[in-house]
Amino acid sequence: MTDWLQIHRGDAPLVVSFPHTGTDLPTGIAARLISPWLARKDADWWIERLYDFAPSLGATTIRTGISRTVIDVNRDPSGASLYPGQATTGLCPTSTFDGEPLYRRREPDEAEIAQRRADYFDPYHAALQAELDRLRAIHGRVVLYEAHSIRSAIPRLFDDLLPNFNIGTNSGASCDPDLTAAVETACGASAFSRVTNGRFKGGWTTRHYGRPADGVHAIQMELACRGYMDEPPGLLTSAIWPTPYVEVRAAPMRAALTNVLNACLDFAKA
Template identity: 85%
Template sequence: MTDWLQIHRGDAPLVISFPHTGTELPTNVAARLISPWLARKDADWWIDRLYDFAPGMGATTIRTAMSRTVIDVNRDPSGASLYPGQATTGLCPTTTFDGEPLYRRDGPDEAEIERRRAEYFEPYHAALQAELDRLRGIHDKVVLYEAHSIRSAIPRLFDGLLPNFNIGTNSGASCDAALVTAVEAACDASEFSRVTDGRFKGGWTTRHYGRPAEGVHAIQMELACRGYMDEPPGLLTSAIWPTPYAAERAAPMRAALTRVLQACLDFAKA
């Protein structure tokens, strides 16, 4: 554990990655930003809190406290787009999801991107790989579960209203079909809507680590924020976003996610 990289080790065959819940902005980055609020606007709000029951199930969790504006540890480190031809954000984003500029002038140059990659991206993934290796030494199969969320309506990124559960498996390449079926069943037993490999098919982490033939099954879960927190309509401002975490409001989603993680464990232990 460091001041920005937080690891909780469990012995169950499940690793949960939280790449976008961080809100920290180093002073040398924050000074160049238009607004700290804009830089944090697209965080996966309250997701680590939503899943705080997972360690009790024996899961290992890995979280970066650093904002995705500093570096997005779920993007291809080469800078290649995960969704060619579609709007997205990069390794060191210079705009929000809505296309708003993040920096007063120029964003990070190539040298700074490389420095951030060495300082934050590489340690995060070294830790993630180490935990997967540790658990593969105990279990025949391990599930890597990428925990995410996003606002329900972002016209620049997708049309209409996003389903509550967005399962990503890199079109079936990152995990066994039996795991997908089990997670889908857990989602479909809830009150929430679901899609598999829709707009979000899994980020770099899911695609990079998902090697079913080698016993590592990676799956991404992108939640629409409205499933566990209030989403104000219309233009967002710092006065209304993010809305506070409310345990009662989040309870139905937590119950559904408990079943989802149990499905992952049952698959890995089968």
């Protein structure tokens, strides 16, 4: 553990990654932002709490405390868009998902982006690679599970409401079809809706590490927030977003996700 990177090491063939739950804003960056709330608005709220049962299954977890506004560790480090032709945010975002500007002065230039990458992106992925290598040395195959969430309705990014479970496998390239089927079955056993490789097909991490032929099977789960927390309708403000994490409210989703992670483990151990 460091002041921004937390790793829990387990021995089961499962790594759960939390790239977007961080809210930390270094002082020098925060001073240039329009508001801290706006910079944290698009965090994957409460996901680390929703999955806090994962270590009890033997999973390894890795989480960055740094806000995605500082650097998004799930974006292509080259700056290339993961979804060409569609609205998205970059390696060091300058706007929110809704298109609101984040900086009141001096957006990050190429030199600053390179420094942020060296400070945060590279160490995060070095740690993630090390955990995958460690578990691959123990097991024949390992599942990398990317844990995400997003508001259910963001017109700038997608039409209509997202399904509750948005499974991404880079159109089938990042994992074995049997893993996809197992996760779909676990989701289908719940009352929640699902889609596979819809608007979200998996971020850079899923696409980069998912190498089924080499024994690493990567899958992304993008949850619509309404499945585990209240989502206020209409314009969001700091007074109403994020809504609190409530155990009773989140319990059905936690139960479904427990089945999902167990399905990943069963696949890896088969």
